[in-house]
Amino acid sequence: MKRSIVAAATAVALLLAACGEERDEASSTTAAADTTTAESVPTSVTDTMPAPDTTEGADGVINVPDDQPTIQAAVDAAEPGDLILVAPGTYNEAVNVETENLTIRGLDRNEVVLDGNFELENGIRVLGAGGVAVENMTAINYKRNGFFWTGVDGFRGSYLTAYRTGDYGVYAFDSMNGQLEHIYAAGSPDAGVYIGECYPCNTVLTDTVSEHNGLGYSGTNAGGNLLIINSVFRNNRAGIVPNSGSYELCYPQRETTIVGNIVHSNNQPDTPAIDVALLAMGNGILSAGGIRNDIERNLVFDHDKSGIGLVPFLEENPNDDLPTKEEWELTCEESKALPLVTPGGALLWDSFDNRVIGNVLEDNRAGDIIVASAGSDVSTLGNCASGNTLTFTQPNNLETLAPCDGTGSGDWKDGEYNVAAWLGETPPPSVDWQTATLPELQPQENMPDAATAPAKPATDVPYSVDLDAITVPSKPA
Amino acid sequence: MRRNAWKALLLASAVGTSVLSACAADPDDSQQAQQNTTTTPLVTVPPSDIEYPPNGQSTEVLAIDNNFKPDALTVEAGTEVVFVNNGRNDHNVVPPDDPTVATWGVLDENFKPGDTYSHTFTKPGTYVYVCTIHGSATFGMFGTIVVTEP
Numbered sequence: 094m095k096r097s098i099v100a101a102a103t104a105v106a107l108l109l110a111a112c113g114e115e116r117d118e119a120s121s122t123t124a125a126a127d128t129t130t131a132e133s134v135p136t137s138v139t140d141t142m143p144a145p146d147t148t149e150g151a152d153g154v155i156n157v158p159d160d161q162p163t164i165q166a167a168v169d170a171a172e173p174g175d176l177i178l179v180a181p182g183t184y185n186e187a188v189n190v191e192t193e194n195l196t197i198r199g200l201d202r203n204e205v206v207l208d209g210n211f212e213l214e215n216g217i218r219v220l221g222a223g224g225v226a227v228e229n230m231t232a233i234n235y236k237r238n239g240f241f242w243t244g245v246d247g248f249r250g251s252y253l254t255a256y257r258t259g260d261y262g263v264y265a266f267d268s269m270n271g272q273l274e275h276i277y278a279a280g281s282p283d284a285g286v287y288i289g290e291c292y293p294c295n296t297v298l299t300d301t302v303s304e305h306n307g308l309g310y311s312g313t314n315a316g317g318n319l320l321i322i323n324s325v326f327r328n329n330r331a332g333i334v335p336n337s338g339s340y341e342l343c344y345p346q347r348e349t350t351i352v353g354n355i356v357h358s359n360n361q362p363d364t365p366a367i368d369v370a371l372l373a374m375g376n377g378i379l380s381a382g383g384i385r386n387d388i389e390r391n392l393v394f395d396h397d398k399s400g401i402g403l404v405p406f407l408e409e410n411p412n413d414d415l416p417t418k419e420e421w422e423l424t425c426e427e428s429k430a431l432p433l434v435t436p437g438g439a440l441l442w443d444s445f446d447n448r449v450i451g452n453v454l455e456d457n458r459a460g461d462i463i464v465a466s467a468g469s470d471v472s473t474l475g476n477c478a479s480g481n482t483l484t485f486t487q488p489n490n491l492e493t494l495a496p497c498d499g500t501g502s503g504d505w506k507d508g509e510y511n512v513a514a515w516l517g518e519t520p521p522p523s524v525d526w527q528t529a530t531l532p533e534l535q536p537q538e539n540m541p542d543a544a545t546a547p548a549k550p551a552t553d554v555p556y557s558v559d560l561d562a563i564t565v566p567s568k569p570a
Numbered sequence: 571m572r573r574n575a576w577k578a579l580l581l582a583s584a585v586g587t588s589v590l591s592a593c594a595a596d597p598d599d600s601q602q603a604q605q606n607t608t609t610t611p612l613v614t615v616p617p618s619d620i621e622y623p624p625n626g627q628s629t630e631v632l633a634i635d636n637n638f639k640p641d642a643l644t645v646e647a648g649t650e651v652v653f654v655n656n657g658r659n660d661h662n663v664v665p666p667d668d669p670t671v672a673t674w675g676v677l678d679e680n681f682k683p684g685d686t687y688s689h690t691f692t693k694p695g696t697y698v699y700v701c702t703i704h705g706s707a708t709f710g711m712f713g714t715i716v717v718t719e720p
Contacts, residue, residue, distance in 0.1 A: 340657045341637070
């Protein structure tokens with residue numbers, strides 16, 4: 094069945110626009126949504142503040158290595174609000190940041206390289222310090238993560254490259270009010286970019302390329318004004334995977350808005366991959382137990398399984414019971430206060446109330462859109478699809494069964510998809526992250542005016558997004 | 571942030587409680603007095619010199635991504651504490667003053683998802699531990715065990 098793209102309904106557009114509202118209009122800048130159709134992503138942040146005096150010894154500016162020999166020494170010497178400028182070079186450091194409102198910037202994204210030598214844990218780890226911005230540098234060969242924020246209110250990562258890391262490339266955990274932009278992430282067994290345990294997250298991920306990871310993006314129990322937009326997820330085991338599970342707090346995963354991305358060829362058999370990446374292999378955008386996600390105007394093609402899948406996640410050894418629908422409304426902080434209740438057995442996290450609208454899908458060989466469960470009546474889960482350009486769905490005629498803008502009709506058993514069969518499959522095994530074959534690291538776009546732009550701590554993020562202006566990207570050449 | 575402030579308060583309280591309970595057993599009054607007046611909450615109170623045998627009791631601490639649950643625990647001396655990595659990531663259990671886990675604790679190469687580690691706390695005291703990958707002794711993934719006299 095071939096369907097044409099239709100414009101999103103006004104109500105949907107309003108809803109999406111509301112989701113993208115910045116939290117503090119008075120203090121934020123506006124970055125127009127990038128509607129580029131190319132797989133490379135352009136600059137979207139402009140800055141009109143006057144240039145600072147970044148000469149050696151200037152107040153509030155610490156140059157590495159001229160003023161301090163290492164990035165860590167500079168961080169330790171810095172006061173909140175300072176700008177740390179890092180000169181080109183290789184830095185064998187695992188930097189811990191516990192001072193708020195710092196801006197840590199490389200002078201050249203491709204030549205400021207933090208190298209963990211397969212021995213150090215994280216390139217830069219921000220522990221509980223809100224407002225820290227990390228800009229314009231590369232992290233490679235870290236046992237855990239390239240760039241890692243945890244427990245912060247306010248974070249930004251801009252023009253960052255994470256390559257060959259043992260857990261995640263860019264990782265924001267238990268953190269809210271963030272902006273991740275112009276990221277390149279490759280070679281992580283879990284996810285190139287991971288945002289976890291936040292609700293509401295109030296975070297934007299944009300202008301990113303994530304490839305040859307276990308998952309291009311993973312977001313366990315993350316959502317609430319969380320936008321994944323204008324990015325490319327290709328050649329991972331699976332592309333964009335919001336998911337629920339009790340292996341971290343703040344379940345379930347809710348309310349991620351996924352718009353304007355190019356998601357293709359996520360069947361890559363030779364990446365490092367954790368177990369869930371192996372299980373999810375061959376899917377473009379996969380809600381694994383996700384709730385109320387909006388998946389709109391993406392281009393999704395060339396997948397062995399689904400282009401967009403709304404499926405359950407079976408958690409075999411859970412730490413808590415399933416949250417009630419009333420508990421879905423709790424904030425992350427509220428839900429943390431609930432006691433854990435050891436369940437009697439495995440949990441099945443179904444995907445509920447997701448909306449799939451206006452996407453362009455092609456050559457997704459098990460179904461352009463798949464909606465499935467493993468025991469629940471899938472017709473009762475509240476997922477819907479409308480206005481997508483596609484060839485076939487499972488169950489068949491999904492847009493008739495469950496339109497987003499009306500009452501559905503038809504037989505949900507017609508073309509019912511057996512998602513449980515995935516558990517019996519044997520995908521190509523994980524490859525050691527230290528030795529996996531990756532695309533050669535190419536020079537990545539530099540931050541404009543790195544040497545002269547003023548400190549810009551992450552106190553005004555996320556930047557506002559005009560979701561209505563985002564259109565379906567064109568297929569790359 | 572609020573959670574960790576609460577945790578720090580709890581830990582400060584736990585440290586004070588433990589110090590007080592340990593005073594009678596520790597002959598070094600000057601050392602105890604010094605610890606009682608500390609304003610830094612996150613201090614591992616040295617265990618007392620009195621050692622108690624295993625009491626057959628066991629309790630569990632989950633290491634999930636990236637939290638210890640519970641992150642504050644009180645047990646009687648002689649109790650076994652079993653740490654279970656039920657997350658999807660590697661973790662470790664490391665006393666801040668003992669990074670090689672010579673006294674107790676487990677490093678991440680031996681604490682992957684699904685792994686367990688147990689230790690029987692035989693001496694009263696307050697034991698702070700951290701997952702060094704995902705926290706520090708003052709923030710993120712850390713916890714405390716207060717071991718009381720039976």
